[in-house]
Amino acid sequence: MTDDDTKHDSLKYHLLGPSLTKAGQESVNQAKVSEIIYNASKGSKYFNNEEVKDKVLTEKIQRILAKKADLEKLDLSPDLRRADDHIASLEASRDLSQVIIHVDCDAFYAAVEELDQPELAKVPMAVGKGVLTTCNYKARAYGCRSGMAGFVAKKLCPELIFLPLNFAKYAAKAQEVREVLAIYDPRFESASMDEAYLNLTAYCTEHDLEPEAAVSQLRAEVFEKTSLTVSAGIGANAKIAKICSNKNKPNGQFYVPSERPAIMDFMRDLPTRKVNGIGRVFERELDALGIRTCGDIHPQRGYLTRLFGEKAFQFLINCHLGLGRTCVQPSESYTRKSVGTERTFGDCSSSAELHLKLRQTAESLAGDLARTNFKARTLCLKIKLFSYEVLTRQIATPTPFEKADVIFDHALPMLRKLEKEIPGLKLRLMGLRATQLISTKKADVASFFGGVAGIENVESRGVKRSAEGKVKETGIEGEWEVWPEAEFEESVRREREADAENIERCSQELELALNEEHWKGFETHSPEEEAKDCGKEVEEAWNCPVCGKPQTAEDRAFNDHIDFCLSKGIIKRAADAFVEDRKPRDKDQSTYAIRVSAAEQKTLGQNKKRRLFFTH
Secondary structure, rough: OOOOHHHHHHHHHHOOOOOOOOOOOOOOOOOHHHHHHHHHOOOOHHHHHHHHHHHHHHHHHHHHHHHHHOOOOOOOOOHHHHHHHHHHHHHHHOOOOEEEEEEEEHHHHHHHHHHOOHHHHHOOOEEOOEEEEEEHHHHOOEEEEEEEOHHHHHOOOOOEEEEEOOOOHHHHHHHHHHHHHHHOOOOOOEEEOOOOEOOOOOHHHHOOOHHHHHHOOOHHHHHHHOOOOOOEEEEEOOHHHHOOOOOOOOOOOOOOHHHHHHHHHHHOOOEEEHHHHHHHHHHHHHHOOOOOOOOHHHHHHHHHHHHOOOOHHHHOOOOOOOOEEEEEEEHHHOOOOOEEEEEEEEEOOOOOHHHHHHHHHHHHHHHHHHHHEEEEEEEEEEEEEOOEEEEEEEEEEEEEOHHHHHHHHHHHHHHHHHHHOOOOOEEEEEEEEEEEEOOOOOOOHHHOOOOHHHOHHOHHHEEEEOOOOOOOOOOOOOEEOOHHHHHHHEEEHHHHHHHHHHHHHHHHHHHHHHHHHHHOOOOOOOHHHHHHHOOOOOOOOOOOOOOOOOEEHHHHHHHHHHHHOOHHHHHHHHHHHHHHOOOOOOOOOOOOOOOOOHHHHHOOOOOOOOOHHHHH
Protein backbone atom coordinates (compact mmCIF):
# COMPACT_ATOMS: atom_id res chain seq x y z
CA MET A 1 0.00 0.00 0.00
CA THR A 2 1.41 3.41 -1.00
CA ASP A 3 1.64 6.43 1.32
CA ASP A 4 -1.07 8.07 -0.78
CA ASP A 5 -3.40 5.10 -0.23
CA THR A 6 -2.70 5.19 3.51
CA LYS A 7 -3.38 8.93 3.58
CA HIS A 8 -6.74 8.57 1.86
CA ASP A 9 -7.71 5.56 4.02
CA SER A 10 -7.02 7.48 7.22
CA LEU A 11 -8.94 10.50 5.93
CA LYS A 12 -11.90 8.35 4.89
CA TYR A 13 -12.01 6.81 8.34
CA HIS A 14 -11.76 10.26 9.90
CA LEU A 15 -14.71 11.46 7.82
CA LEU A 16 -16.92 8.68 9.23
CA GLY A 17 -17.42 10.99 12.20
CA PRO A 18 -17.58 10.60 15.97
CA SER A 19 -20.81 8.57 16.10
CA LEU A 20 -19.39 5.53 14.31
CA THR A 21 -20.13 3.30 17.31
CA LYS A 22 -23.84 4.17 17.43
CA ALA A 23 -26.20 1.21 17.77
CA GLY A 24 -27.78 -0.09 14.56
CA GLN A 25 -24.53 0.18 12.55
CA GLU A 26 -23.38 -3.41 13.05
CA SER A 27 -24.38 -4.71 9.60
CA VAL A 28 -23.46 -1.55 7.69
CA ASN A 29 -20.64 -1.61 5.13
CA GLN A 30 -18.62 1.26 6.64
CA ALA A 31 -16.13 1.19 3.76
CA LYS A 32 -18.98 2.03 1.38
CA VAL A 33 -20.26 4.74 3.73
CA SER A 34 -16.82 6.34 4.01
CA GLU A 35 -16.45 6.30 0.21
CA ILE A 36 -19.77 8.11 -0.21
CA ILE A 37 -18.88 10.72 2.45
CA TYR A 38 -15.45 11.20 0.87
CA ASN A 39 -16.80 11.78 -2.64
CA ALA A 40 -19.78 13.86 -1.50
CA SER A 41 -17.74 16.32 0.54
CA LYS A 42 -14.59 16.41 -1.58
CA GLY A 43 -13.63 19.95 -2.57
CA SER A 44 -15.61 21.63 0.20
CA LYS A 45 -14.04 23.77 2.92
CA TYR A 46 -15.12 21.12 5.41
CA PHE A 47 -13.26 18.43 3.44
CA ASN A 48 -10.15 20.58 3.13
CA ASN A 49 -10.22 21.32 6.86
CA GLU A 50 -10.59 17.64 7.73
CA GLU A 51 -7.77 16.80 5.32
CA VAL A 52 -5.47 19.24 7.12
CA LYS A 53 -6.46 17.83 10.53
CA ASP A 54 -5.84 14.29 9.30
CA LYS A 55 -2.40 15.29 8.00
CA VAL A 56 -1.52 16.93 11.33
CA LEU A 57 -2.64 13.81 13.20
CA THR A 58 -0.64 11.54 10.89
CA GLU A 59 2.50 13.61 11.54
CA LYS A 60 1.82 13.49 15.28
CA ILE A 61 1.51 9.70 15.16
CA GLN A 62 4.82 9.48 13.32
CA ARG A 63 6.43 11.49 16.14
CA ILE A 64 4.85 9.19 18.73
CA LEU A 65 6.21 6.11 16.93
CA ALA A 66 9.65 7.68 16.64
CA LYS A 67 9.63 8.48 20.35
CA LYS A 68 8.58 4.93 21.18
CA ALA A 69 11.43 3.59 19.05
CA ASP A 70 13.84 5.69 21.11
CA LEU A 71 12.25 4.49 24.36
CA GLU A 72 12.71 0.87 23.32
CA LYS A 73 16.46 1.42 23.50
CA LEU A 74 16.23 2.48 27.14
CA ASP A 75 15.82 0.54 30.38
CA LEU A 76 12.14 1.03 31.22
CA SER A 77 12.09 -1.30 34.23
CA PRO A 78 11.45 1.65 36.63
CA ASP A 79 8.44 2.67 34.50
CA LEU A 80 7.13 -0.90 34.52
CA ARG A 81 7.51 -1.18 38.30
CA ARG A 82 5.72 2.12 38.78
CA ALA A 83 2.88 0.99 36.50
CA ASP A 84 2.57 -2.35 38.29
CA ASP A 85 2.53 -0.68 41.69
CA HIS A 86 -0.22 1.63 40.48
CA ILE A 87 -2.25 -1.32 39.18
CA ALA A 88 -1.80 -3.19 42.48
CA SER A 89 -3.05 -0.21 44.47
CA LEU A 90 -6.07 0.14 42.16
CA GLU A 91 -6.91 -3.53 42.56
CA ALA A 92 -6.70 -3.23 46.34
CA SER A 93 -9.35 -0.51 46.31
CA ARG A 94 -11.67 -1.97 43.63
CA ASP A 95 -15.29 -1.38 44.68
CA LEU A 96 -17.67 -4.17 43.63
CA SER A 97 -20.45 -3.31 46.08
CA GLN A 98 -22.50 -0.92 43.93
CA VAL A 99 -25.15 -1.53 41.26
CA ILE A 100 -24.79 1.28 38.73
CA ILE A 101 -26.94 1.45 35.61
CA HIS A 102 -26.91 3.66 32.54
CA VAL A 103 -30.31 4.15 30.90
CA ASP A 104 -30.46 5.38 27.31
CA CYS A 105 -33.66 6.07 25.37
CA ASP A 106 -33.65 4.37 21.96
CA ALA A 107 -33.38 6.86 19.04
CA PHE A 108 -35.13 9.30 21.36
CA TYR A 109 -36.13 12.21 19.10
CA ALA A 110 -37.17 9.84 16.32
CA ALA A 111 -39.11 7.63 18.74
CA VAL A 112 -41.04 10.63 20.10
CA GLU A 113 -41.96 11.67 16.54
CA GLU A 114 -43.13 8.12 15.80
CA LEU A 115 -45.54 8.28 18.73
CA ASP A 116 -47.33 11.18 17.02
CA GLN A 117 -47.04 9.63 13.55
CA PRO A 118 -46.76 5.80 13.87
CA GLU A 119 -46.45 5.40 10.10
CA LEU A 120 -42.95 6.89 10.34
CA ALA A 121 -41.77 3.72 12.10
CA LYS A 122 -42.14 1.86 8.79
CA VAL A 123 -39.75 4.07 6.84
CA PRO A 124 -36.21 5.44 7.19
CA MET A 125 -36.61 8.73 9.05
CA ALA A 126 -34.27 11.30 10.60
CA VAL A 127 -34.71 14.35 12.81
CA GLY A 128 -32.74 17.40 11.72
CA LYS A 129 -31.77 18.49 8.23
CA GLY A 130 -28.34 20.13 7.86
CA VAL A 131 -26.96 17.75 10.49
CA LEU A 132 -28.91 14.72 11.71
CA THR A 133 -29.56 14.79 15.47
CA THR A 134 -30.85 11.22 15.39
CA CYS A 135 -32.53 8.74 13.08
CA ASN A 136 -34.62 5.61 13.52
CA TYR A 137 -33.23 2.11 13.15
CA LYS A 138 -34.65 1.75 9.63
CA ALA A 139 -32.36 4.62 8.60
CA ARG A 140 -29.39 3.31 10.58
CA ALA A 141 -29.45 0.12 8.55
CA TYR A 142 -28.35 2.29 5.59
CA GLY A 143 -25.46 3.81 7.55
CA CYS A 144 -27.26 7.01 8.59
CA ARG A 145 -26.54 8.22 12.12
CA SER A 146 -26.47 11.26 14.36
CA GLY A 147 -23.88 13.90 13.52
CA MET A 148 -24.03 13.07 9.80
CA ALA A 149 -24.60 15.73 7.14
CA GLY A 150 -28.12 15.58 5.75
CA PHE A 151 -26.98 15.51 2.10
CA VAL A 152 -24.67 12.56 2.86
CA ALA A 153 -27.49 10.69 4.61
CA LYS A 154 -29.67 11.30 1.54
CA LYS A 155 -27.04 9.71 -0.69
CA LEU A 156 -26.88 6.68 1.59
CA CYS A 157 -30.67 6.41 1.76
CA PRO A 158 -32.56 8.27 -1.01
CA GLU A 159 -35.89 7.42 0.66
CA LEU A 160 -34.90 9.12 3.92
CA ILE A 161 -37.57 11.39 5.38
CA PHE A 162 -36.43 14.44 7.38
CA LEU A 163 -38.40 16.02 10.21
CA PRO A 164 -37.69 19.33 11.96
CA LEU A 165 -36.63 19.45 15.61
CA ASN A 166 -39.24 20.06 18.29
CA PHE A 167 -37.37 20.45 21.59
CA ALA A 168 -40.45 21.33 23.61
CA LYS A 169 -42.02 18.00 22.68
CA TYR A 170 -38.84 16.06 23.49
CA ALA A 171 -38.35 17.82 26.83
CA ALA A 172 -41.90 16.99 27.90
CA LYS A 173 -41.40 13.32 27.06
CA ALA A 174 -38.02 13.25 28.78
CA GLN A 175 -39.67 14.49 31.97
CA GLU A 176 -42.08 11.56 31.83
CA VAL A 177 -39.12 9.17 31.66
CA ARG A 178 -37.39 10.93 34.56
CA GLU A 179 -40.46 10.55 36.76
CA VAL A 180 -40.06 6.77 36.48
CA LEU A 181 -36.30 6.90 37.08
CA ALA A 182 -36.83 8.90 40.28
CA ILE A 183 -38.80 5.99 41.75
CA TYR A 184 -35.69 3.80 41.54
CA ASP A 185 -33.11 6.43 42.47
CA PRO A 186 -34.31 9.88 43.59
CA ARG A 187 -30.73 11.16 43.12
CA PHE A 188 -30.30 9.89 39.57
CA GLU A 189 -27.90 11.79 37.35
CA SER A 190 -29.10 13.13 33.98
CA ALA A 191 -26.29 12.84 31.45
CA SER A 192 -28.43 14.44 28.73
CA MET A 193 -32.09 14.75 27.77
CA ASP A 194 -32.32 11.06 26.86
CA GLU A 195 -29.85 9.30 29.16
CA ALA A 196 -29.16 8.98 32.87
CA TYR A 197 -27.11 7.15 35.48
CA LEU A 198 -28.74 5.53 38.51
CA ASN A 199 -27.44 3.76 41.60
CA LEU A 200 -29.82 0.84 42.24
CA THR A 201 -27.91 -0.61 45.19
CA ALA A 202 -30.44 0.57 47.78
CA TYR A 203 -33.47 -0.25 45.61
CA CYS A 204 -32.31 -3.82 44.95
CA THR A 205 -31.65 -4.37 48.67
CA GLU A 206 -34.95 -2.90 49.82
CA HIS A 207 -37.01 -4.87 47.28
CA ASP A 208 -34.90 -8.06 47.37
CA LEU A 209 -34.31 -7.91 43.61
CA GLU A 210 -31.38 -8.98 41.47
CA PRO A 211 -29.96 -6.14 39.34
CA GLU A 212 -31.20 -7.61 36.05
CA ALA A 213 -34.73 -8.08 37.40
CA ALA A 214 -34.84 -4.52 38.78
CA VAL A 215 -33.69 -3.05 35.46
CA SER A 216 -36.18 -5.15 33.48
CA GLN A 217 -38.92 -3.84 35.76
CA LEU A 218 -37.72 -0.25 35.33
CA ARG A 219 -37.67 -0.53 31.53
CA ALA A 220 -41.16 -2.02 31.51
CA GLU A 221 -42.49 0.83 33.64
CA VAL A 222 -40.90 3.43 31.36
CA PHE A 223 -42.59 1.82 28.36
CA GLU A 224 -45.94 1.56 30.15
CA LYS A 225 -45.87 5.24 31.13
CA THR A 226 -44.31 6.78 28.01
CA SER A 227 -44.65 4.19 25.19
CA LEU A 228 -40.90 4.64 24.65
CA THR A 229 -38.31 1.87 24.84
CA VAL A 230 -35.06 2.31 26.73
CA SER A 231 -31.89 0.25 26.80
CA ALA A 232 -29.76 -0.17 29.89
CA GLY A 233 -26.31 -1.25 30.98
CA ILE A 234 -25.63 -2.69 34.42
CA GLY A 235 -22.22 -2.82 36.06
CA ALA A 236 -20.13 -2.12 39.12
CA ASN A 237 -19.41 1.45 37.99
CA ALA A 238 -20.52 4.13 35.56
CA LYS A 239 -17.88 3.30 32.92
CA ILE A 240 -19.03 -0.31 32.54
CA ALA A 241 -22.71 0.64 32.71
CA LYS A 242 -22.28 3.19 29.90
CA ILE A 243 -20.55 0.66 27.63
CA CYS A 244 -23.14 -2.03 28.39
CA SER A 245 -26.14 0.17 27.55
CA ASN A 246 -25.07 0.11 23.90
CA LYS A 247 -24.68 -3.69 23.72
CA ASN A 248 -28.28 -4.82 23.23
CA LYS A 249 -29.93 -1.81 21.64
CA PRO A 250 -32.72 -1.20 20.94
CA ASN A 251 -34.96 -2.18 23.86
CA GLY A 252 -32.47 -4.41 25.63
CA GLN A 253 -30.10 -4.59 28.56
CA PHE A 254 -26.68 -6.06 29.28
CA TYR A 255 -25.15 -7.00 32.61
CA VAL A 256 -21.52 -7.49 33.57
CA PRO A 257 -21.49 -9.25 36.96
CA SER A 258 -19.71 -7.36 39.73
CA GLU A 259 -16.86 -9.85 39.90
CA ARG A 260 -13.27 -9.11 38.95
CA PRO A 261 -12.83 -12.05 36.49
CA ALA A 262 -16.06 -11.14 34.65
CA ILE A 263 -15.03 -7.48 34.40
CA MET A 264 -11.51 -8.29 33.16
CA ASP A 265 -12.88 -10.71 30.55
CA PHE A 266 -15.37 -8.07 29.36
CA MET A 267 -12.74 -5.34 29.04
CA ARG A 268 -10.04 -7.54 27.48
CA ASP A 269 -11.72 -7.83 24.06
CA LEU A 270 -13.50 -4.46 24.13
CA PRO A 271 -12.38 -2.14 21.27
CA THR A 272 -10.92 1.06 22.71
CA ARG A 273 -13.36 3.19 20.69
CA LYS A 274 -16.25 1.71 22.70
CA VAL A 275 -14.98 3.47 25.83
CA ASN A 276 -16.51 6.87 26.53
CA GLY A 277 -13.54 9.25 26.39
CA ILE A 278 -11.71 7.67 23.46
CA GLY A 279 -12.59 9.44 20.23
CA ARG A 280 -11.26 9.17 16.69
CA VAL A 281 -7.98 10.99 17.39
CA PHE A 282 -6.96 9.08 20.50
CA GLU A 283 -8.14 5.83 18.90
CA ARG A 284 -5.77 6.31 15.95
CA GLU A 285 -2.86 7.18 18.23
CA LEU A 286 -3.44 4.03 20.29
CA ASP A 287 -3.99 1.91 17.19
CA ALA A 288 -0.58 2.97 15.84
CA LEU A 289 0.96 1.46 18.99
CA GLY A 290 -0.96 -1.78 18.55
CA ILE A 291 -3.55 -0.91 21.22
CA ARG A 292 -6.86 -1.85 19.61
CA THR A 293 -8.64 -3.36 22.61
CA CYS A 294 -8.52 -2.56 26.32
CA GLY A 295 -6.64 -5.83 26.78
CA ASP A 296 -3.81 -4.45 24.61
CA ILE A 297 -3.15 -1.65 27.12
CA HIS A 298 -1.34 -3.77 29.70
CA PRO A 299 1.63 -4.86 27.51
CA GLN A 300 2.27 -1.18 26.64
CA ARG A 301 1.91 0.12 30.22
CA GLY A 302 5.59 1.04 30.52
CA TYR A 303 5.39 3.49 27.61
CA LEU A 304 2.10 5.25 28.33
CA THR A 305 3.24 8.01 30.68
CA ARG A 306 6.19 8.98 28.52
CA LEU A 307 4.14 8.99 25.31
CA PHE A 308 0.84 10.47 26.48
CA GLY A 309 1.35 11.90 29.98
CA GLU A 310 0.25 11.01 33.50
CA LYS A 311 -3.49 11.68 33.04
CA ALA A 312 -3.69 9.49 29.94
CA PHE A 313 -1.75 6.76 31.76
CA GLN A 314 -4.25 6.75 34.63
CA PHE A 315 -7.22 6.87 32.27
CA LEU A 316 -5.96 3.95 30.15
CA ILE A 317 -5.07 1.78 33.14
CA ASN A 318 -8.59 2.32 34.49
CA CYS A 319 -9.93 1.24 31.08
CA HIS A 320 -7.79 -1.91 31.17
CA LEU A 321 -9.04 -2.78 34.68
CA GLY A 322 -12.66 -1.77 34.07
CA LEU A 323 -12.62 0.81 36.87
CA GLY A 324 -14.80 3.90 37.01
CA ARG A 325 -16.73 6.17 39.32
CA THR A 326 -19.46 4.77 41.55
CA CYS A 327 -20.75 8.16 42.70
CA VAL A 328 -24.06 9.03 41.04
CA GLN A 329 -25.68 12.34 41.95
CA PRO A 330 -27.92 14.98 40.36
CA SER A 331 -26.10 17.03 37.76
CA GLU A 332 -26.89 20.23 39.66
CA SER A 333 -24.79 18.90 42.56
CA TYR A 334 -21.68 19.37 40.46
CA THR A 335 -19.93 22.71 40.48
CA ARG A 336 -21.19 24.96 37.74
CA LYS A 337 -18.46 26.46 35.56
CA SER A 338 -20.55 28.89 33.52
CA VAL A 339 -24.01 30.26 32.79
CA GLY A 340 -24.93 31.01 29.20
CA THR A 341 -27.70 31.67 26.75
CA GLU A 342 -27.92 32.02 22.98
CA ARG A 343 -30.53 32.97 20.40
CA THR A 344 -30.90 31.71 16.84
CA PHE A 345 -32.68 33.90 14.28
CA GLY A 346 -32.99 34.53 10.57
CA ASP A 347 -29.98 36.20 8.87
CA CYS A 348 -29.69 39.70 10.36
CA SER A 349 -27.29 42.44 9.26
CA SER A 350 -28.96 45.60 10.59
CA SER A 351 -26.76 47.15 13.28
CA ALA A 352 -29.78 48.40 15.21
CA GLU A 353 -31.40 44.96 15.10
CA LEU A 354 -28.19 43.27 16.20
CA HIS A 355 -27.86 45.66 19.13
CA LEU A 356 -31.48 44.95 20.08
CA LYS A 357 -30.84 41.21 19.96
CA LEU A 358 -27.75 41.72 22.12
CA ARG A 359 -29.89 43.63 24.64
CA GLN A 360 -32.41 40.76 24.69
CA THR A 361 -29.64 38.20 25.10
CA ALA A 362 -28.16 40.21 27.97
CA GLU A 363 -31.55 40.28 29.70
CA SER A 364 -31.86 36.53 29.23
CA LEU A 365 -28.40 35.93 30.73
CA ALA A 366 -29.20 38.22 33.65
CA GLY A 367 -32.32 36.17 34.31
CA ASP A 368 -30.32 32.94 34.24
CA LEU A 369 -27.71 34.37 36.63
CA ALA A 370 -30.44 35.45 39.04
CA ARG A 371 -32.16 32.06 38.82
CA THR A 372 -28.92 30.16 39.49
CA ASN A 373 -27.70 32.61 42.16
CA PHE A 374 -24.45 33.68 40.52
CA LYS A 375 -22.40 36.74 39.64
CA ALA A 376 -19.51 36.49 37.17
CA ARG A 377 -16.20 38.10 36.36
CA THR A 378 -15.76 37.08 32.70
CA LEU A 379 -18.16 37.64 29.80
CA CYS A 380 -17.93 35.81 26.47
CA LEU A 381 -19.75 36.87 23.30
CA LYS A 382 -20.46 34.17 20.72
CA ILE A 383 -21.75 34.86 17.21
CA LYS A 384 -22.47 32.64 14.22
CA LEU A 385 -22.15 34.28 10.80
CA PHE A 386 -24.61 33.61 8.01
CA SER A 387 -21.89 31.34 6.59
CA TYR A 388 -22.07 29.28 9.83
CA GLU A 389 -18.60 30.36 10.95
CA VAL A 390 -18.51 30.76 14.74
CA LEU A 391 -16.52 33.56 16.42
CA THR A 392 -16.09 34.36 20.11
CA ARG A 393 -14.80 37.36 22.02
CA GLN A 394 -14.14 37.56 25.77
CA ILE A 395 -13.61 40.26 28.37
CA ALA A 396 -12.64 40.16 32.06
CA THR A 397 -14.68 42.76 33.91
CA PRO A 398 -13.21 44.92 36.71
CA THR A 399 -16.09 44.02 39.05
CA PRO A 400 -18.50 41.06 39.14
CA PHE A 401 -21.64 41.50 37.08
CA GLU A 402 -25.20 40.13 37.21
CA LYS A 403 -27.52 42.91 35.94
CA ALA A 404 -28.71 43.11 32.33
CA ASP A 405 -27.59 46.74 31.84
CA VAL A 406 -24.07 45.96 33.01
CA ILE A 407 -23.88 42.84 30.84
CA PHE A 408 -25.05 44.81 27.81
CA ASP A 409 -22.56 47.61 28.48
CA HIS A 410 -19.69 45.10 28.56
CA ALA A 411 -20.90 43.12 25.52
CA LEU A 412 -21.70 46.02 23.19
CA PRO A 413 -18.07 47.13 22.64
CA MET A 414 -17.16 43.56 21.66
CA LEU A 415 -19.98 43.48 19.11
CA ARG A 416 -19.09 46.92 17.74
CA LYS A 417 -15.49 45.83 17.30
CA LEU A 418 -16.67 42.81 15.31
CA GLU A 419 -18.84 45.09 13.17
CA LYS A 420 -15.73 47.13 12.32
CA GLU A 421 -13.63 44.02 11.64
CA ILE A 422 -16.29 42.42 9.41
CA PRO A 423 -18.03 44.98 7.15
CA GLY A 424 -21.66 44.06 6.50
CA LEU A 425 -21.70 41.69 9.47
CA LYS A 426 -24.61 39.26 9.00
CA LEU A 427 -25.50 36.93 11.88
CA ARG A 428 -27.83 34.01 12.48
CA LEU A 429 -26.94 33.33 16.14
CA MET A 430 -25.84 35.37 19.13
CA GLY A 431 -24.94 34.14 22.58
CA LEU A 432 -23.50 35.37 25.88
CA ARG A 433 -21.77 33.23 28.49
CA ALA A 434 -20.65 34.20 31.99
CA THR A 435 -17.69 32.41 33.58
CA GLN A 436 -15.58 32.73 36.73
CA LEU A 437 -18.79 32.46 38.73
CA ILE A 438 -19.32 33.74 42.25
CA SER A 439 -22.24 32.36 44.23
CA THR A 440 -24.75 34.88 45.58
CA LYS A 441 -26.63 32.20 47.48
CA LYS A 442 -26.88 32.77 51.21
CA ALA A 443 -24.73 30.27 53.05
CA ASP A 444 -26.59 27.71 55.15
CA VAL A 445 -25.29 26.08 58.29
CA ALA A 446 -23.76 23.13 56.44
CA SER A 447 -21.80 25.27 53.98
CA PHE A 448 -20.67 27.59 56.80
CA PHE A 449 -19.06 24.65 58.55
CA GLY A 450 -17.53 23.23 55.34
CA GLY A 451 -20.24 21.04 53.83
CA VAL A 452 -19.93 19.31 50.49
CA ALA A 453 -18.14 21.69 48.17
CA GLY A 454 -17.66 21.85 44.47
CA ILE A 455 -14.56 20.67 42.72
CA GLU A 456 -13.26 24.22 42.34
CA ASN A 457 -12.95 24.42 46.13
CA VAL A 458 -11.04 21.14 46.37
CA GLU A 459 -7.70 22.64 47.37
CA SER A 460 -9.17 24.60 50.26
CA ARG A 461 -10.75 21.46 51.65
CA GLY A 462 -7.56 19.49 52.25
CA VAL A 463 -7.92 17.15 49.31
CA LYS A 464 -5.90 13.98 49.06
CA ARG A 465 -5.23 12.06 45.87
CA SER A 466 -5.97 8.41 46.36
CA ALA A 467 -4.21 5.41 44.89
CA GLU A 468 -7.03 5.05 42.38
CA GLY A 469 -5.83 8.20 40.61
CA LYS A 470 -8.91 10.16 41.59
CA VAL A 471 -9.46 13.11 43.89
CA LYS A 472 -11.24 12.33 47.12
CA GLU A 473 -12.67 14.73 49.64
CA THR A 474 -14.64 14.06 52.76
CA GLY A 475 -17.89 15.91 53.24
CA ILE A 476 -21.21 15.53 54.98
CA GLU A 477 -22.54 13.24 52.24
CA GLY A 478 -19.42 11.11 51.91
CA GLU A 479 -16.70 11.26 49.27
CA TRP A 480 -16.66 13.31 46.09
CA GLU A 481 -15.02 11.41 43.25
CA VAL A 482 -13.17 13.08 40.39
CA TRP A 483 -12.00 10.39 38.01
CA PRO A 484 -9.36 11.01 35.32
CA GLU A 485 -11.80 10.09 32.53
CA ALA A 486 -13.85 13.28 33.05
CA GLU A 487 -11.32 15.30 31.05
CA PHE A 488 -11.23 12.73 28.24
CA GLU A 489 -15.02 12.50 28.05
CA GLU A 490 -15.19 16.29 27.81
CA SER A 491 -12.63 16.23 25.00
CA VAL A 492 -14.75 13.77 23.00
CA ARG A 493 -17.85 15.91 23.60
CA ARG A 494 -16.05 18.97 22.23
CA GLU A 495 -14.89 16.91 19.24
CA ARG A 496 -18.51 16.01 18.47
CA GLU A 497 -19.66 19.61 18.79
CA ALA A 498 -16.90 20.82 16.48
CA ASP A 499 -17.82 18.13 13.96
CA ALA A 500 -21.46 19.17 14.02
CA GLU A 501 -20.49 22.80 13.35
CA ASN A 502 -18.21 21.79 10.47
CA ILE A 503 -20.75 19.43 8.92
CA GLU A 504 -23.46 22.08 9.16
CA ARG A 505 -21.13 24.49 7.37
CA CYS A 506 -20.44 21.89 4.68
CA SER A 507 -24.18 21.42 4.13
CA GLN A 508 -24.58 25.16 3.78
CA GLU A 509 -21.75 25.30 1.23
CA LEU A 510 -23.34 22.56 -0.86
CA GLU A 511 -26.76 24.19 -0.71
CA LEU A 512 -25.37 27.54 -1.82
CA ALA A 513 -23.46 25.88 -4.66
CA LEU A 514 -26.59 24.08 -5.87
CA ASN A 515 -28.59 27.30 -5.72
CA GLU A 516 -25.98 29.20 -7.72
CA GLU A 517 -25.81 26.45 -10.34
CA HIS A 518 -29.59 26.24 -10.64
CA TRP A 519 -30.12 29.99 -11.04
CA LYS A 520 -27.07 30.68 -13.20
CA GLY A 521 -28.07 32.89 -16.13
CA PHE A 522 -31.21 34.21 -14.43
CA GLU A 523 -31.49 37.82 -13.28
CA THR A 524 -32.42 37.74 -9.62
CA HIS A 525 -33.26 40.35 -7.02
CA SER A 526 -33.07 40.04 -3.28
CA PRO A 527 -36.28 40.56 -1.27
CA GLU A 528 -34.73 43.82 -0.02
CA GLU A 529 -34.20 45.05 -3.59
CA GLU A 530 -37.72 44.08 -4.64
CA ALA A 531 -39.20 45.81 -1.60
CA LYS A 532 -37.14 48.91 -2.30
CA ASP A 533 -38.41 48.98 -5.89
CA CYS A 534 -41.97 48.81 -4.60
CA GLY A 535 -41.36 51.35 -1.86
CA LYS A 536 -42.18 48.79 0.86
CA GLU A 537 -40.51 48.08 4.17
CA VAL A 538 -38.96 44.62 4.41
CA GLU A 539 -40.51 42.37 7.03
CA GLU A 540 -38.49 39.56 8.63
CA ALA A 541 -39.52 36.17 7.27
CA TRP A 542 -38.49 32.56 7.93
CA ASN A 543 -38.41 30.04 5.10
CA CYS A 544 -40.49 26.92 5.75
CA PRO A 545 -38.11 23.92 5.73
CA VAL A 546 -40.78 21.80 3.98
CA CYS A 547 -42.27 23.94 1.22
CA GLY A 548 -39.51 26.57 1.11
CA LYS A 549 -41.98 29.47 1.16
CA PRO A 550 -41.34 32.51 3.41
CA GLN A 551 -43.53 32.68 6.50
CA THR A 552 -44.20 35.28 9.19
CA ALA A 553 -41.31 35.33 11.68
CA GLU A 554 -43.42 34.30 14.65
CA ASP A 555 -42.90 31.01 16.50
CA ARG A 556 -46.47 29.79 16.85
CA ALA A 557 -47.56 30.68 13.31
CA PHE A 558 -44.37 29.20 11.88
CA ASN A 559 -44.82 25.91 13.76
CA ASP A 560 -48.48 25.73 12.73
CA HIS A 561 -47.46 26.13 9.10
CA ILE A 562 -44.85 23.36 9.37
CA ASP A 563 -47.45 21.07 10.96
CA PHE A 564 -49.72 21.76 7.99
CA CYS A 565 -46.96 20.94 5.50
CA LEU A 566 -46.08 17.74 7.33
CA SER A 567 -49.62 16.45 7.02
CA LYS A 568 -50.05 12.93 8.28
CA GLY A 569 -51.88 11.88 5.16
CA ILE A 570 -48.92 12.61 2.91
CA ILE A 571 -46.44 10.87 5.21
CA LYS A 572 -48.74 7.85 5.58
CA ARG A 573 -48.92 7.44 1.82
CA ALA A 574 -45.14 7.78 1.72
CA ALA A 575 -44.82 4.98 4.27
CA ASP A 576 -47.25 2.73 2.39
CA ALA A 577 -45.45 3.40 -0.87
CA PHE A 578 -42.10 2.52 0.72
CA VAL A 579 -43.27 -0.63 2.50
CA GLU A 580 -45.82 -2.14 0.11
CA ASP A 581 -44.88 -0.97 -3.33
CA ARG A 582 -41.14 -0.34 -3.42
CA LYS A 583 -39.74 -1.14 -6.86
CA PRO A 584 -36.18 -1.21 -8.25
CA ARG A 585 -35.16 1.94 -10.10
CA ASP A 586 -32.55 2.60 -12.75
CA LYS A 587 -29.37 4.17 -11.38
CA ASP A 588 -29.69 7.23 -13.61
CA GLN A 589 -33.40 7.67 -12.99
CA SER A 590 -34.20 10.74 -10.89
CA THR A 591 -36.59 9.71 -8.09
CA TYR A 592 -38.36 11.17 -5.11
CA ALA A 593 -38.24 9.89 -1.56
CA ILE A 594 -42.05 9.67 -1.53
CA ARG A 595 -44.83 9.32 -4.09
CA VAL A 596 -47.30 12.14 -3.97
CA SER A 597 -50.00 13.54 -6.16
CA ALA A 598 -49.42 16.55 -8.39
CA ALA A 599 -51.32 18.76 -5.96
CA GLU A 600 -49.23 17.49 -3.06
CA GLN A 601 -46.04 18.04 -5.04
CA LYS A 602 -47.04 21.65 -5.41
CA THR A 603 -47.70 21.89 -1.65
CA LEU A 604 -44.40 20.30 -0.69
CA GLY A 605 -42.48 22.40 -3.21
CA GLN A 606 -40.19 20.40 -5.48
CA ASN A 607 -37.95 23.31 -6.52
CA LYS A 608 -34.30 22.25 -6.13
CA LYS A 609 -33.41 25.70 -4.93
CA ARG A 610 -35.43 25.35 -1.71
CA ARG A 611 -34.63 23.57 1.53
CA LEU A 612 -36.69 20.40 1.44
CA PHE A 613 -37.35 17.52 3.76
CA PHE A 614 -38.36 15.34 0.79
CA THR A 615 -35.79 16.17 -1.87
CA HIS A 616 -35.00 15.49 -5.50
